[in-house]
Amino acid sequence: MDSITQAALGASIAGAVAGKTLGRSVLLTGALLGTLPDLDVVIDYGSAVANFTQHRGFSHSLFILIPLSFLIAWGLWRWKPQLSYQRWLALVGLILVTHPLLDAFTTYGTQLFWPLGDPVALNSIFIIDPLYTLPLLAGCLVFLIRPPATNAVATGLVLSTLYLGWTLVAQQWITDRVQPALAEVGMNEASLLVQPMPFNTILWRVTAITDEHRVEIVTGFLDGSDELNLEHFPRRPDLAQSVASLPEARRLEWFTRGFLDYRLAGNQITATDIRLGIPGAHPFTFILAETSESGVTPIPSGRMPRPSVNRDALPLLWSRLTGRTPVLCLATLSTPPQGHSC
Structure with a gap:
């Protein structure tokens, strides 16, 4: 805390x-x-x-x-x-x-x-x-x-x-609520993380991951009976495998229980802790290695700059928390047109 x-x-x-x-x-x-x-x-x-x-x-x-x-x-x-x-x-x-x-x-x-x-x-x-x-x-x-x-x-x-x-108690209630929706898309065996959105325990974020896929759900106690909105994100198991033998990559996997997003930024392989923050505003992204024609070269890990604060984030979170906004797209931190999903 x-x-x-x-x-x-x-x-x-x-x-x-x-x-x-x-x-x-x-x-x-x-x-x-x-x-x-x-x-x-x-x-x-x-x-x-x-x-x-x-x-x-x-x-x-x-x-x-x-x-x-x-x-x-x-x-x-x-x-x-x-x-x-x-x-x-x-x-x-x-x-x-x-x-x-x-x-x-x-x-x-x-x-x-x-x-x-x-x-x-x-x-x-x-x-x-x-x-x-x-x-x-x-x-x-x-x-x-x-x-x-x-x-x-x-x-x-x-x-x-x-x-x-x-x-x-709230965490277990939310977990029970999202399980059927995850099972419908074949994510019932996925690793699951259920945590509150910032500053409250009314609105929650659910993250389910497999080796190749990730699903995010935002739901809360003030939501109506609308169907849950599932946001889908691809994963890069090829990048994860390319750095799997590096001690710092293994350390990150251990510490985050595998909730990492690997990306290629230029010629650098990065790993982001997707547990903390929200998509597009994760505070912890680390550079682990560089790629070249000869393969992957480990480098001393460095931390990428923290994303800038989106001034529209708090009003959107409040609107979603109170139920006035039924859907919040995490990838863009925006609300889709009425009747549409992310």
Whole structure:
């Protein structure tokens, strides 16, 4: 999740655990601890793919954060012994552990068990979701105005946690809704990704892929009974095969669970993480190799510039979310003429 949300979550937990003893200052301590795991973004791992796939790695591992909690709690106890070591340990441990657990609900991927296992990505909440964050911020604001409002921060935590549970229920409902439509076009065995569109859990994006084909669906809870609109995109298994032996291509395949789009840009082979963003506005595209008459030559991976922000995107997303626009074409981020599909 975004840094503001993680800071608000950390501050809320700190206020609930130690607000009566430490007062307003504990919110700042909690906020700082809540953003601590994300400091790995300052580390340069040597290439664009490495920086992308090793973020949320060791610094988000439960094998690292749980032992670290004991050490940090000891230091804070020596600094402010009016709070017992056990309470400091509960405060620090809860904050450090809930940070990666919350990140695991997003699509990016969180290596909870680094250096073992695959990234965990439940895909049920967008990286910025006001309905999750606002209860936490509201609880912290009440605490600042009328300390020690531990009930307020606790209420914020309960509401945000219930909302997180709702995201999983909504995701399953959308999954059940699209399965028949995917089966009709022969995609019932395809790898499936179901995730919310930006900033909400009412409108969802469904991505189904096979080796040679990809289908995208946008649907939500405010849609009527109209048939689902399926958008079809070709894939390039030939390009995927040409770089399959490259370590960085394998790393990307592992990290994204195969949700990649390979393209030829001039003489360069690129790979785009199609989980993040939307078609035409995916933020992570990497150059992996160059082609020539002699074959494919690997090069140190570089990241392509992030696509420019489409100013029409938010009004279109809002119109689609509310159901006023029944169809949104992801390839062009536009609405087709009435009665037409993408």
